Amino acid sequence: MKHPLKLLILALLLLLTACALAQPQVLRLATTTSTDNSGLLEAILPDFEKRYNAQVDVIAVGTGQALSLGEAGDVDIILVHALSREDEFVANQHGTERFDVMYNDFVLVGPEDDPAGVNGMLLAQDALAAIAASEATFASRGDDSGTHTKERGLWKVAGLNADPQGDWYKSLGQGMGDTLRFADETQAYTLTDRGTFLALQDGFSNLVVLVGGGNIAENQDPALLNPYGVIPINPDKGDINLDLAQDFVEWLTSVDTQAAIEEFGVETFGQPLFYPDSQAWNDR
Amino acid sequence: MEVLFEALLDAFGLIIDLDPELRAIVGLTLRVTGIGLVLAMVLGIPIGVGLGLSKRIPAAGCVVPLIYTGMGLPPVVVGLFVYLFLSNQGPLGDFRWLFTPTAMIIAQTIIALPLVIGLTLTAIQSIDPMLPLQVRALGATRGQLAWTMLAEARLGLFAAIVAAFGSIISEVGAVMLVGGNIAGETRVLTTAIVLETRKGNISLALALGLILLGLAFLANLVMYRLQVQGASK
Numbered sequence: 001m002k003h004p005l006k007l008l009i010l011a012l013l014l015l016l017t018a019c020a021l022a023q024p025q026v027l028r029l030a031t032t033t034s035t036d037n038s039g040l041l042e043a044i045l046p047d048f049e050k051r052y053n054a055q056v057d058v059i060a061v062g063t064g065q066a067l068s069l070g071e072a073g074d075v076d077i078i079l080v081h082a083l084s085r086e087d088e089f090v091a092n093q094h095g096t097e098r099f100d101v102m103y104n105d106f107v108l109v110g111p112e113d114d115p116a117g118v119n120g121m122l123l124a125q126d127a128l129a130a131i132a133a134s135e136a137t138f139a140s141r142g143d144d145s146g147t148h149t150k151e152r153g154l155w156k157v158a159g160l161n162a163d164p165q166g167d168w169y170k171s172l173g174q175g176m177g178d179t180l181r182f183a184d185e186t187q188a189y190t191l192t193d194r195g196t197f198l199a200l201q202d203g204f205s206n207l208v209v210l211v212g213g214g215n216i217a218e219n220q221d222p223a224l225l226n227p228y229g230v231i232p233i234n235p236d237k238g239d240i241n242l243d244l245a246q247d248f249v250e251w252l253t254s255v256d257t258q259a260a261i262e263e264f265g266v267e268t269f270g271q272p273l274f275y276p277d278s279q280a281w282n283d284r
Numbered sequence: 285m286e287v288l289f290e291a292l293l294d295a296f297g298l299i300i301d302l303d304p305e306l307r308a309i310v311g312l313t314l315r316v317t318g319i320g321l322v323l324a325m326v327l328g329i330p331i332g333v334g335l336g337l338s339k340r341i342p343a344a345g346c347v348v349p350l351i352y353t354g355m356g357l358p359p360v361v362v363g364l365f366v367y368l369f370l371s372n373q374g375p376l377g378d379f380r381w382l383f384t385p386t387a388m389i390i391a392q393t394i395i396a397l398p399l400v401i402g403l404t405l406t407a408i409q410s411i412d413p414m415l416p417l418q419v420r421a422l423g424a425t426r427g428q429l430a431w432t433m434l435a436e437a438r439l440g441l442f443a444a445i446v447a448a449f450g451s452i453i454s455e456v457g458a459v460m461l462v463g464g465n466i467a468g469e470t471r472v473l474t475t476a477i478v479l480e481t482r483k484g485n486i487s488l489a490l491a492l493g494l495i496l497l498g499l500a501f502l503a504n505l506v507m508y509r510l511q512v513q514g515a516s517k
Contacts, residue, residue, distance in 0.1 A: 061482060068484025142467060144483035171467035173479035174460070182464050185372055185382055205372070 024055040027244045030069040031079040032146055033175050035228070036060035038195045038273050044260050048251050054244055062175070064144030070094055073237025077245040079252075081146035081228045095231035096242070099249055102261050102274040103227040105219050106150055107212030109180070109197055110136075110189035119210045122220040124191070125158040127211045132160055135168040137188035141179050142171030146226070151191045154223065183207060193226055195265070195273035215271045227277065253278035291490030298491055305468070309492075310499065313472040316385055317453045320392030324400045324448050327393070329441065332404025333430050336437075337416065348405065354398025359391075359451075363458030366391045370462065383464035388472070391458040396448040403447060407440020408433055442511045446504060453500055473499075 035041055036058055045056050059069065063080045070078045071094045079101065080086060086098050108118065108127050116136040118127035131138050132155075141148040152162040163171070170188065172179050176196045183190040184204040194212065201207065212219045230252055232245035251257055258276035265273035298306050335348065368374050370382040370390075381387045411433060419432050434441065456474035463470035465479060473496045480489035 064483040065481070068486065071484075143479060170464075170469070173465045173467065173471070173475070173482075178464075182383065 024049070024053050025241065025244050027054055027056045027077065027241060027248055028059065028075040029056050029077050029079060029248070030059045030061060030066040030075040032063050032066060032081060033060050033177075034081070034147075034193050034196050035079060035274075037175075037177060038199050038265070040195075040261070040264050040274060043264050044257060047257070047260070048248065051251065052244065052247050054247075056248075062141075062143050062145035063149065067094075070231070070233050073233060073240060075233060076241045077230060077232045077248055079228060079230045081226055082149045083227055083229065085149065086229050086231060090231060093234055093236075095233055096235075098229045098231045099253055100277050100279065101228045101230050101252055102258070102277050103225055104193055104195050104272075104274050105212060105216045106147065106191055106224040106226050107194050107197060107209045107219070108189060109183065109192055109207045110210050111183075111187040111206045112208050113187075114210060115187075116189070118189075121211050124154050124211050124221050124224055128154055128158040129160070131189050132158070132164060132168075135166060137168050137170065137186055138164075139179050139183045139186070139188040139190040140169065140171045141176065141191075142173045143175070145176075147176060147191060147193060150224075150226065154191070157223065180204065180207065198265070198269045198271075198273060216275065228274070253280050255280055255284050287487050287490065290487040291494060294487050294491035295494040299495065306495075308468055309471055309473055309476055310495070312385060312470070313453065313474075313496075313499070316388045316392060316459070316472060317449065319389050320396060320452050321445070321449050323389070323393040324396035324452075325445060328397050328400030328444075328448075329404050329434075332401040332444070333408055333434060335401070336405045336408025337430065337433065351398050351402045351405065355402045357395065357398065358457075359395050359455050360457035360461065362394050363391050363461035366394065366458070366462050382462065383466060383470060385463070385470060387462040388459045388470060391462050392452045392455060395455060395458060396452050399448045399451055400444050403444030404437070404441060407437035407444065410440065411436050438511070438514065442507070446507060449503060449507070450500065453496070453503075 031041070037060070041058055045058075049055060059066075059075060061069070063082045063085070066075075066078045066080050067085060067089055069075045070089065078095070089095050090098050106124070108124055110116075110118065116127075116131045116134040118130050121127045121130070140151060155164060156162045170182070170186075172182060174182070176192055177200055179190055180192055180197065180200055181203075182188065184207050187206060189210070194216065197207075197209070212221070212224055230249055232242055232249060233240050235242040258278055258281040261274050262272050262276050265271070335351075366387060367382070369376045370379070370387050371377055372382075381390070415436065416429060416433065419429050424432065454474065456478055459470075459472055460475050460478065463472070463475065465471050465475040471479075473492055477489050477492045477496070480486075480492060
């Protein structure tokens with residue numbers, strides 16, 4: 001009588017172990033809203049999850065919060081775009097190493113009737129100086145994101161305060177989509193990554209690209225380049241899955257994945273939203 | 285734990301410094317909350333009393349559940365509706381109210397209104413059903429009747445006001461959407477907390493949260509004192 005019961009328990013135990021083994025590992029990825037909102041991650045991540053029997057939990061936040069999530073050891077890896085702060089992050093030993101992944105570019109968008117007359121200017125700094133001089137409304141992300149970091153740098157290059165003061169300068173503290181929506185409603189200028197603008201532009205009635213051209217090849221301002229890097233978090237912080245994070249870096253920078261990145265969005269927008277830039281891709 | 289301690293220090297630092305940015309944020313928070321609350325009361329209490337007193341409203345079976353549903357309305361949905369109405373393409377777009385404190389007050393009033401109506405209604409209904417009959421028998425007019433009922437239901441009314449205040453001052457989704465969280469113009473405590481959290485300034489965010497809690501406590505203290513005083517008269 002007792003044997004069948006023992007067998008049953010044994011079978012159950014075996015089943016549980018098998019389940020535990022098959023249970024995918026979880027990789028916690030903190031990234032910026034631009035990679036997530038554009039749909040890029042959704043398009044490429046399933047391949048990684050299948051190959052490594054892993055599940056990627058994407059936490060899409062501003063670059064500032066992504067860096068602080070990494071600093072606290074609450075994620076395993078970060079994918080962000082604010083080069084100087086990324087280098088500082090690694091120098092402070094919060095992350096193991098930074099790897100180039102891809103880039104796209106920023107553009108200055110604004111109302112079609114262009115009150116500051118910046119349309120066709122080649123450099124963003126000249127356009128910003130003209131906007132400030134005419135006190136045309138400018139909407140800033142104001143949220144310490146990668147885009148906001150870039151914008152502050154551009155104001156400085158334009159010879160102005162990195163955080164301009166005045167009624168015309170609106171610091172929103174919101175995401176890219178919200179900021180674009182605000183600019184569209186209030187006839188304001190704003191700096192945006194091209195990917196998010198392309199993905200959302202059908203919903204806007206006033207906004208057009210004024211500096212940066214129709215695609216990245218037409219963008220004449222090298223200061224508007226927007227590189228993305230991936231950084232595994234330092235395992236000293238505790239419960240960090242460094243092995244899987246390293247697998248992720250290898251997969252993300254591999255020629256195959258990079259090709260998928262280049263392909264993403266071409267069908268919908270007629271141009272890639274992100275351009276591959278990993279070592280392996282550039283060496284191929 | 286360290287973060288919590290830092291947040292406490294930050295909160296005290298901000299209050300002692302009388303940081304001008306913080307003052308603007310607190311000022312706008314109190315203005316939006318105060319006006320929203322008063323509007324919700326002015327509109328909501330008469331409706332609540334009316335519904336609570338009338339025995340035979342034709343659609344009462346539908347209206348009351350509708351109001352109770354409104355008490356659980358997600359604020360973001362209200363924000364979305366207000367946004368659509370005030371947007372350039374919306375019917376009220378010409379007023380140019382979007383991304384102004386006016387838009388925030390409109391949204392907050394709509395959010396608080398069902399709470400005020402619903403709780404007033406319940407407070408009126410919980411009064412002894414014989415009371416209105418007796419008051420009427422004594423020859424009171426409709427206005428006098430409503431006033432007697434309000435005085436009788438004042439505890440429930442107090443709860444309605446406190447609940448509405450709490451929901452308005454802690455609301456974040458709708459004011460973010462229709463206010464735009466513009467620094468110095470439409471940024472309130474809740475949206476500032478979201479922003480600082482997004483930036484990764486956790487201790488500053490927490491400090492702002494503590495200030496919000498402190499303000500809410502002070503406001504409730506004052507309201508409670510007034511209520512106790514009123515009761516002892």
